[in-house]
Amino acid sequence: PAVDAGWAEEVRALAQAQDAVVLAHNYQLPEIQDVAHFTGDSLALSRIAAESTASTIVFCGVHFMAETAKILSPEKTVLIPDAGAGCSLADSITADQLRSWKAEHPGAVVVSYVNTTAAVKAETDVCCTSSNAVEVVESIPADREVLFLPDQFLGAHVRRITGRQNMHVWAGECHVHAGISGPALTAQSEAHPEADLYVHPECGCATSALYLAGAGAVPAEHVKILSTGGMLDAAREAKPGGTVLVATEVGMLHQLRRAAPEVDFRAVNDRASCHYMKMITPAKLLRALREGRDEVHVDPELAERGRAAVQRMIAIGQ
């Protein structure tokens, strides 16, 4: 087994002794998801971090998630079991690049995906996650220009749903989701023509999924573009005995199979694993609780400037 028998008990006991809440993203290793007090998508975890009364948050996820928790709750101790757990999408725009982009579009409203650094959030008007990106953009008056960053596939999805023309989209991407391609989705869907498709909007294949539905190759009601939390809600309603093709990071399959054991969930790309998410190992979680590391610090001035944008994010789409 990946963990020995006493590991989960020790994690829970140390967390209790230190008044710590353990949060895990849906892409974490199964044993980390199972030991956490809460497992969820980016938005749900941000809300839990903001509302928790625990004095310490141990964030099993990537660095921007722990930073977001610290921005929301500067008085709490926020730990991440490995501060090296980054995100290729958050790395696809810097605060300097954003400042230059803003200078080209004076007066535009800046909407940043939560997958951004604290320095980028400090330059942002409102953050969003994949669960509420459409609602966030719809909340902005129609005559205001929007700068949407950094994910081009999520941006294209939001533009498609809202029909918004005055929205500019940054050309960033997540290397894991960009690698879940249209041809892979089409091939899987031909092999399983009766299957539902759950597609994360960061995927390179999000457009292909809608194309398959538009062309009648897949019934439109079988195609669902969803955040990881949205996938879990859909799974609870899924037909027992059915097949679902899942286009997102493979860690998601664990929660889906738990939520609906009678459904056959299959990864569209079974190599779509985020090595940053998988840097959080059982041993490092234990180390975090024993040694109080790695502690996440956000420059108080940046945190102050980014806080309102993150607070708007957690308020929209409740």
Ligand code: 13P
């Ligand atoms: P959600 O959990 O918000 O769908 O985010 C996906 C993701 O890529 C997080 O890194």
Ligand code: SF4
């Ligand atoms: Fe970032 Fe992509 Fe990994 Fe999510 S899956 S943490 S967006 S690199």
